Amino acid sequence: MLGLHRLRDFVAHLPTTVLTATEPNFVVMFERIGAFAVLGSLFLISYPKRPVFVFVIVFGTAIVLELAQIFIPTRDARRRV
Numbered sequence: 001m002l003g004l005h006r007l008r009d010f011v012a013h014l015p016t017t018v019l020t021a022t023e024p025n026f027v028v029m030f031e032r033i034g035a036f037a038v039l040g041s042l043f044l045i046s047y048p049k050r051p052v053f054v055f056v057i058v059f060g061t062a063i064v065l066e067l068a069q070i071f072i073p074t075r076d077a078r079r080r081v
Contacts, residue, residue, distance in 0.1 A: 036062050 040058040
């Protein structure tokens with residue numbers, strides 16, 4: 001339990017300069033894909049007999065989160081080239 005508190009404190013105190021708009025697009029995409037891959041893996045371990053359900057939940061969540069950024073004025077969900 002102590003390890004979770006340390007992890008929480010570490011993440012809470014990360015410098016905000018790490019997450020800047022100057023990151024290359026591939027880094028941001030890699031982070032997003034990695035995060036959803038971990039989430040999907042955890043769900044698949046939890047529900048091993050329902051892989052279609054896991055795929056729909058994880059993929060649907062990704063789509064909803066990306067589309068929800070359109071309605072937040074400080075976020076930009078459009079891809080910049």
